Amino acid sequence: MMDDRERLRRLLIGGGIAILFLIIAYVALVFAAVVVFTIFLYYAVRPIFRSLDRFDLGRRVRAALSILLFGLPFVVLIVYTATIVASSVQEFLNSRGLLESGLGQLFRELNTGGIDLTSLQGLGGSQMGLEAVAGRLLEAASLAGSLFVQLLLIVSGTYYLLVDGPKLAEWFFQTYDDTGIVRRYARAVDDELSLTLFGNIVNIFITAVISLTTFSVYNLFAPTGAAVPFPALLAALAGVASLIPVIGIKIVYIPVCLALAANAWVIGQLELLVPIGILAVVSAVVVDFIPDIVVRAQVSSDQTHTGLLLVAYIVGPTVFGLYGLFLAPILLVCTTNAVTILLPYVLSGQRLDIQHTLDEYTDQEPSDAVPEDSTE
Structure with a gap:
């Protein structure tokens, strides 16, 4: 009887944990672009973070300096480059009359987690009336707010990965591995x-x-x-x-x-x-x-x-x-x-003690790699 109650208790707790994991997975899916960019920025600034260790600075100071000196400028440069390329691609599609075709639709669907690339280069478009200008200003404010929130999440996630990431990984390995x-x-x-x-x-x-x-x-x-x-x-x-x-x-x-x-x-x-x-x-x-x-x-x-x-x-x-x-x-x-x-x-x-790569294996065809039978 006690075993059944204990098993039921463990199942209920396990079900609650599974629900929590599902909620976390859903949130991560909604903010998939933010999660991916956070991982990328983490690996981008980590070499700088580690190199600052020679100055005997704390982890929090090194993380902040790494993000401020390299991370944020790098992100801004990537966004600027993406804007330039988006504008160039749209100009190319326009010149070839492909903007309304499948290629144009594909280009419009390329976005940064809900931020349309065409919006980045279309805010300063052609001559507009007063109502159109007001609409563009609202669109620009909405876009800027969305960019700011996503950038804040990316920077915060990168900072805490640099500061507490190794501790979290070590706790997980010692507990479950x-x-x-x-x-x-x-x-x-x-x-x-x-x-x-x-x-x-x-x-x-x-x-x-x-x-x-x-x-x-x-x-x-x-x-x-x-x-x-x-x-x-x-x-x-x-x-x-x-x-x-x-x-x-x-x-x-x-x-x-x-x-x-x-x-x-x-x-x-x-x-x-x-x-x-x-x-x-x-x-x-x-x-x-x-x-x-x-x-x-x-x-x-x-x-x-x-x-x-x-x-x-x-x-x-x-x-x-x-x-x-x-x-x-x-x-x-x-x-x-x-x-x-x-x-x-x-x-x-x-x-396996050795992790193999494709370069370690022969490039012969399977039939050529099998030795011939020398027995009569």
Whole structure:
């Protein structure tokens, strides 16, 4: 009888805990963009946070300095860049008459957790009457308020992750992880996210900024027929293309240069080939070689497959919106490490001491890898 009552009591308590977890999961789903950006900002400022330890500062002071000196400027720069790219994409769609097509609908659905990207660049639109101006002001105030609340949540979450995150993780491991397998999984995910999430995003961002600066400066001096079209859009594409090994950014600037050269040939202005050739050389050195050698070597990941990362960066924004650029790599890293660490433990009950990667295996076809039978 006592066992039944004890079992019932435990079931009721477990049900209450399950309800609490469901509520928390619902809130996290509603604020999915905030949660994802918080995780990204945490990994972005954590290297700065750790480097400040040499000055014997407290965790709270280091967390505040890291966010103020690097985190907030970085977030503002990302939002500004997203606004520039959104405006460029809409201009491109308008020029091709695609704004009302499926591509235009897809562009309108790319948002930052409920904030329409078109609103960011549409608030300063064309000439309007007094009522339209008042409506735009209300829209701007609503947008600013929503941005402020989300930014406040992101900064607060990042701050407490920096200050109390290690304590919370250690409490969880000591309380619930007797085997140590969850600790190992968490460490593997943490190390990989430090490179995959932050490192590759930094690589994309730096490459895009260098590309945008190069194309914009070139357009200041280039003749009309040799100017780079839609420099912000091409810079964003160059940033994403930097994930592809070897060819990378070449798939962006080489077709652009060839198209400009072909246009100069068609219109009979061969003198435009000189600035176009300069653009090709500068792009090869400044946009392609320097980021690939200097930036990639410092921040790129060596565990997660590059092809899978590229697919994640492309599919993520399409499925989830703008924050999918960060969410998809997080899901990819968690899944790949779950397959290599947790799944073998679940199937066999044993821990694997070595975590293998695809690079360790032969690239031969299965039929070629099987040795021939030498027996007569």
